[in-house]
Amino acid sequence: MAELHFFTGTMDSGKSTLALQTNHNHAARGRQGRIFVTRDRAGQGRISSRLGLTHEALEVDADFDFWRHVVDSLTQGTRIDYVICDEAQFYTRDQVDQLAKIVDELQIDVFAFGILTDFRTELFPGSGRLVELADRMNVLQVEALCWCGKRATHNARTENGVMVTEGEVVVVGDVEDVEGPEPTSDADADVAYEVLCRQHHRRRLTAARAKAVSLAPEPLPFG
Numbered sequence: 001m002a003e004l005h006f007f008t009g010t011m012d013s014g015k016s017t018l019a020l021q022t023n024h025n026h027a028a029r030g031r032q033g034r035i036f037v038t039r040d041r042a043g044q045g046r047i048s049s050r051l052g053l054t055h056e057a058l059e060v061d062a063d064f065d066f067w068r069h070v071v072d073s074l075t076q077g078t079r080i081d082y083v084i085c086d087e088a089q090f091y092t093r094d095q096v097d098q099l100a101k102i103v104d105e106l107q108i109d110v111f112a113f114g115i116l117t118d119f120r121t122e123l124f125p126g127s128g129r130l131v132e133l134a135d136r137m138n139v140l141q142v143e144a145l146c147w148c149g150k151r152a153t154h155n156a157r158t159e160n161g162v163m164v165t166e167g168e169v170v171v172v173g174d175v176e177d178v179e180g181p182e183p184t185s186d187a188d189a190d191v192a193y194e195v196l197c198r199q200h201h202r203r204r205l206t207a208a209r210a211k212a213v214s215l216a217p218e219p220l221p222f223g
């Protein structure tokens with residue numbers, strides 16, 4: 001029986017790597033796959049992993065109809081045994097419904113990969129629908145870590161090095177090196193991401209801020 005699989009984890013937890021490994025393992029056994037992505041950091045029509053692997057993929061926009069695309073391909077005689085979907089958090093709820101229909105009606109396996117929540121800790125619509133519909137939901141085994149050493153569970157956004165909790169939901173970007181940039185006050189905000197444990201996300205305590213706080217001089221013992 002075909003299944004709808006949803007693999008999730010924070011940013012930088014290895015989802016794109018696993019997507020490309022999954023594709024490799026199926027293709028190595030002669031299965032024919034279709035690979036889809038939307039708004040990868042590497043640009044249009046590519047899946048890229050921080051381990052250096054990249055693969056071309058079909059770019060999905062908000063109007064793309066997975067069901068139509070797969071049915072048309074099959075009608076034209078193209079074989080499709082499985083479908084890989086990266087950055088699935090950006091898909092619409094309707095698109096995730098189409099993926100479920102592909103599994104149920106066409107018996108094609110779908111492997112979707114994406115982050116669960118945005119920088120405000122709210123579910124992305126596509127990920128929410130995947131949680132609702134997936135046959136199997138898998139949390140990545142390679143844990144990304146907060147600067148404190150605990151498992152990172154949340155994706156924080158920084159602008160000019162300062163954590164923010166308001167703004168556009170979709171801003172393509174990457175995780176900074178652990179300490180992050182020095183805070184600046186440029187008009188054009190430099191957007192980056194950092195993975196944190198829940199406690200440090202709640203307290204808005206990024207690696208850079210934790211370092212600044214720990215280096216602050218002790219208050220003088222007045223009075």
Ligand SMILES: Nc1ncnc2c1ncn2[C@@H]1O[C@H](COP(=O)(O)OP(=O)(O)O)[C@@H](O)[C@H]1O
Nearest residue numbers: 010011012013014015016017018049050051142
């Ligand atoms: N230089 C490196 N050496 C070993 N592993 C690395 C290196 N750089 C990145 N990685 C691994 O790649 C993971 C990120 O993979 P990626 O597929 O890009 O993540 P995601 O798609 O979840 O954002 C990191 O968690 C880490 O395990």
Ligand SMILES: Cc1cn([C@H]2C[C@H](O)[C@@H](COP(=O)(O)O)O2)c(=O)[nH]c1=O
Nearest residue numbers: 011012115118119155169170171172173
């Ligand atoms: C938290 C959050 C992330 N994004 C963007 C940033 C990246 O381009 C992708 C996640 O990619 P990854 O392969 O999992 O690292 O999502 C966003 O647009 N909005 C957010 O709130």
